[in-house]
Amino acid sequence: MGNLKVQLGELTLSNPVMTASGTFGYGEEYADFVDINTLGGIVVKGTTLHAREGNAYPRMAETAKGMLNAVGLQNKGVDGFINEIYPRIKNFKTNILVNVSGSTVEEYIETAEKINELDAIPGIELNISCPNVKEGGMAFGTSCPSAIAVANAVRRVYKKHLMVKLSPNVTDITEIAKGVEGAGADSVSLINTLLGMAIDVNSRKPVLSTITGGLSGPCIKPVALRMVWQVAQAVNVPVVGMGGIASTEDAIEFLLAGASAIQIGTANFIDPTITIKVINGIREYLEINQMDDVKQLTGALITR
Amino acid sequence: MKHITDFTVVTNQRETDEFVVLTLQHPGELPSMVPGQFAEVRVDGAENAFLRRPLSIHDVDYSNNTIKLLIQEVGEGTRVLAKLKSGDQLNLVYPLGTGYTLPKSNRVLLVGGGCGVAPLLFLGRHFVENGIRPKFLIGGRTAATLIRLDAYEQLGDVYVTTEDGSAGHKGFVIHHPIMKTETPEFDHIYTCGPDAMMKVLAKYAGSRGITCQVSLENHMACGFGACLCCVTPTVDGHKCTCVDGPVFDSKYLKWEI
Numbered sequence: 027m028g029n030l031k032v033q034l035g036e037l038t039l040s041n042p043v044m045t046a047s048g049t050f051g052y053g054e055e056y057a058d059f060v061d062i063n064t065l066g067g068i069v070v071k072g073t074t075l076h077a078r079e080g081n082a083y084p085r086m087a088e089t090a091k092g093m094l095n096a097v098g099l100q101n102k103g104v105d106g107f108i109n110e111i112y113p114r115i116k117n118f119k120t121n122i123l124v125n126v127s128g129s130t131v132e133e134y135i136e137t138a139e140k141i142n143e144l145d146a147i148p149g150i151e152l153n154i155s156c157p158n159v160k161e162g163g164m165a166f167g168t169s170c171p172s173a174i175a176v177a178n179a180v181r182r183v184y185k186k187h188l189m190v191k192l193s194p195n196v197t198d199i200t201e202i203a204k205g206v207e208g209a210g211a212d213s214v215s216l217i218n219t220l221l222g223m224a225i226d227v228n229s230r231k232p233v234l235s236t237i238t239g240g241l242s243g244p245c246i247k248p249v250a251l252r253m254v255w256q257v258a259q260a261v262n263v264p265v266v267g268m269g270g271i272a273s274t275e276d277a278i279e280f281l282l283a284g285a286s287a288i289q290i291g292t293a294n295f296i297d298p299t300i301t302i303k304v305i306n307g308i309r310e311y312l313e314i315n316q317m318d319d320v321k322q323l324t325g326a327l328i329t330r
Numbered sequence: 331m332k333h334i335t336d337f338t339v340v341t342n343q344r345e346t347d348e349f350v351v352l353t354l355q356h357p358g359e360l361p362s363m364v365p366g367q368f369a370e371v372r373v374d375g376a377e378n379a380f381l382r383r384p385l386s387i388h389d390v391d392y393s394n395n396t397i398k399l400l401i402q403e404v405g406e407g408t409r410v411l412a413k414l415k416s417g418d419q420l421n422l423v424y425p426l427g428t429g430y431t432l433p434k435s436n437r438v439l440l441v442g443g444g445c446g447v448a449p450l451l452f453l454g455r456h457f458v459e460n461g462i463r464p465k466f467l468i469g470g471r472t473a474a475t476l477i478r479l480d481a482y483e484q485l486g487d488v489y490v491t492t493e494d495g496s497a498g499h500k501g502f503v504i505h506h507p508i509m510k511t512e513t514p515e516f517d518h519i520y521t522c523g524p525d526a527m528m529k530v531l532a533k534y535a536g537s538r539g540i541t542c543q544v545s546l547e548n549h550m551a552c553g554f555g556a557c558l559c560c561v562t563p564t565v566d567g568h569k570c571t572c573v574d575g576p577v578f579d580s581k582y583l584k585w586e587i
Contacts, residue, residue, distance in 0.1 A: 049552075049557060051555060055554050055556040058333070059334055071558075083548060084549060085560075086549050086550070086559035086560070088380055088549075090377070093380060095551070095557065097557070295551045296372065296380070
C-alpha cells in the first residue's frame with residue numbers, strides 16, 4: 027500500500043488531506059460523519075484576540091458552482107477558544123492548527139503567544155487574507171511589506187509550525203509568498219477566498235450585508251490551481267493548496283501543481299464525508315498508478 | 331446524532347401548482363426526530379443549485395420508516411426536487427437543528443403561513459400522540475395556496491385565512507376571530523412562516539403572556555453549525571439558525587416588534 031504520510035517542515039501529517047478554516051468548525055461538528063482522527067489535519071475557525079460577533083445577516087450567497095460568504099471572523103476570542111473549545115478537542119489525534127487573525131500586529135502577536143502554550147496545537151495558520159473584516163485581515167496580506175511585518179512579528183513569538191495563508195486578491199501572489207518565506211514561515215497555504223459580490227435584481231440591493239464577500243467552491247479552482255503552481259515554483263517551503271477541491275481528482279491536481287498537502291473547504295458543506303473519500307481516492311490513485319509514496323505526486327506536473 | 335443517508339422516493343404527490351409532497355423511504359429503522367428539525371437535501375442535476383436545500387421534516391411515520399418533505403418550487407433547486415420520481419434516490423443530512431418544545435399546558439395554537447405549514451403537521455401529530463388536541467391556524471394568499479388541509483383536520487381544529495377571502499376568513503392570520511377574543515383559547519403559539527407574520531404573532535403573544543416559538547428560515551450553507559452563515563441576532567449575540575434554531579422562543583430573538 028502506498029505511503030500517504032507527508033511532512034510540512036517539522037509537522038507530520040498521516041495523509042495530505044486537511045480541512046480549511048471556517049468550513050469545518052472545530053471538528054466536532056463533523057464527528058458524526060467522519061472519524062476526525064483519520065484526517066491529515068484540521069484548521070479550526072479564525073481566532074482573534076477578542077471575541078467577535080461577525081457581520082450582520084445575510085452573510086451568504088449561493089453562486090454558480092460556489093458561494094460567497096461574509097461571516098467576518100465570528101469567534102469567541104482566543105481566551106474563549108482556550109477555555110471552552112480547546113478542552114473538548116485537544117484529544118483528537120490529528121494535527122489541529124488554529125487560524126489566527128487580527129486587526130493589528132499586536133493582536134496577532136498576543137493571540138499567537140497564547141496559542142503557543144497549548145500542547146495539543148502543533149501549529150497556527152496565520153490569516154493575513156480574510157476579505158470580510160474592516161480592519162486588518164486581508165489588508166495585511168495584500169501588500170508585501172505588511173505581510174512580511176506581521177509574519178516576522180509572529181515568528182519571533184511563535185515557536186511551532188507557522189503556516190501563512192495567502193490572499194489571491196493581489197497582483198503577484200509569488201511576491202507575497204517569497205516575502206513571508208523570508209520572514210520565517212514554515213509553510214504557505216493558498217488560496218483564501220476571492221473577493222466577489224452578488225446583487226438581488228428585484229430589490230436592487232447587494233445580497234450580502236457587507237456588499238462584498240469571499241468567493242469559494244469549485245468555481246475558483248482553476249484560479250487557485252494556477253496560483254499554487256506559481257507559488258510552488260517560487261518558494262522552498264511546503265505549499266498547502268486549496269480552492270474548490272471537491273474530489274480526489276481535484277486534490278491530485280493540486281499535488282501535481284506542487285502542493286505537499288491540500289485543504290478541503292466548501293465541499294464539506296455539500297458532502298460532510300468528502301475528506302474521507304478523498305483520502306481513500308488518493309490511496310487508490312497511487313495503487314492504480316503503481317506509485318508507493320504520495321510525495322511522488324508533489325510537483326510531478328509534466329509540462330513538456 | 332446526525333446522519334447522512336440515501337432515501338428512496340416512494341411517492342411524489344402534487345398538491346398545487348407550487349407544492350409537492352415527497353414521501354421518502356429510509357433503508358432501515360428511522361432515527362428519532364423532533365418536530366421543527368430539518369434535513370439538508372442534496373440537489374443532484376441542477377446546474378445552479380450548488381448547496382443543499384434545508385427543508386423541514388413535514389411528517390414522520392416510524393412504523394413504515396418513511397418521512398415526508400413539503401417542497402415549494404421557488405428556484406432551480408426546488409424545481410429539480412419537485413420532479414423526482416418513485417424509485418429515485420435522495421441524499422439527506424438529518425435530523426438537524428433544535429425543534430419545538432412541548433408546552434406546560436395543553437392549549438396550543440399552531441400557526442402556519444405558506445410553506446411554513448410544513449413542520450406543523452409533524453408537530454401536530456406529536457401533540458396528538460401526547461394527548462394534546464392542537465388547533466391550527468393556516469394562512470395563504472388564496473384558497474389555491476392552502477396545502478393538505480385534510481391532513482391537519484385529522485389531528486385537530488383547523489382555522490383558515492386567505493388574503494383574498496377565497497377560503498376561510500379574509501385577511502392575515504392575525505385577523506382571524508380566534509385571535510380577537512379577549513381571553514385567548516390557547517397559552518402557547520407555535521409558528522412557522524414569513525417573518526412579518528411571525529413578528530405580528532410574537533407581539534400578540536408578548537402582550538398577552540402567551541409563549542411563542544418561531545421557526546426561522548435563514549439562508550444556510552452547511553446546516554450544522556460549521557459555516558456560521560445563518561446567524562440571527564439574539565439576546566446572547568449571534569446564534570446559528572441551523573443549530574440553536576431553527577425554532578427559537580420569540581423573546582430570545584432581537585426582533586424589532
